[in-house]
Amino acid sequence: MASKQRIMEAAVRLFAANGYHGTGVEELSSAVNLGKGALYHHIGSKEALLFEICHTRMADLVTQAGRVQAMDVNWQDKFRLMMRMALRDIADHPLEWTVAFQEFNALTGQRRAVVQEARDRYEHIVAEVLHAGAGAGEFHSLHPLVTKGVLGMYNYSYAWIRSDGGKSPEDIADLFTDTLLEGISERG
Template sequence: MTRGSGRPGAGRRDAILKVAARLFAERGYHAIGMAELGEATGLGRGTLYHYIKSKEDLLHDIAREYIADLVEAAERTLQDEAEPAARLRMLGRELIEKIASHQAELTVCFRELHSLSEPWRTEVLELHRRYEAAWRDTMQEGAEAGVFRPYDPIVLKGVLGMYFYSYLWLRAEDSRAPVAIADRLNDLAIRMLVPAIAASSAGSR
């Protein structure tokens, strides 16, 4: 998703979103006020209202835009990659790379969703549902093809949680590249999904 183009003041607004995401991630959405946001952005509270309508307006944009990016990438991956295991690895890599490059924004996206009022909460929840559906469809197709165990929604939640909660421990200064971390998590996910006989055969090689 392209940001910062086509709208007057878009670049400044994107900079405000980045500062807001950092503060919301560090201290929590409800702990930050507009006066503090104005000071942190260097704009002052009055000027800040020129670019945004409210603090919740900022939260909505952060929560929506980054999960929308993941949905767009995931649905494109579903079209481009037919093989379920390869597709799952692509989904995992996309997710970890996004969290690593936008950790504050994804922290807010995952942790502060409950702070949105309606209809914004429902809008963002629908994006989360679509993203989860990409993983669900991949696991179901793998099960139907015999390369994964029978589909289990609990396993889906467990696999997604393993990736999602990396926002708690991924660090920019980590010497491991995001792609290497994604590959480790992908290996774990595949082991959870492949039939026991196949997993045993792979482990004995």
């Protein structure tokens, strides 16, 4: 495996287990059997590594969401497909998402701004689907804060979802989506 790839995987593992601030460059370099000089040659800095992890996942999610957004299906299906895609990504990359959600605050300056922008972009795409879907008469008209609740419902799964669990990520996403669409209240 290429050095860069090996370093990324070790960083994901160490950051997820011990946190960004709790992972020393020494630990990283010994995990991949490289001297500190060689390590810095490949990664630039520890923060650049954290940025790479957070940004790769977020940017990928935005790309996939954009693909769904452009599909020729109704808004409810668009929402459903987007959430399936999100849970599949989280289940396939649970450690990366643990780092992306839990260590984001350790990013600074431009790196933080770029990842924040991708997070905002994703939230905006989901909000747009809910908003446009309401305009088309497929969803109730929803308060903007509802988007944050919806994102929490699906995204917090990074803490417990695994792709090898009993239910597939897509089935879990559909379970949540059906719950959200139909509501939990039993009506007469």
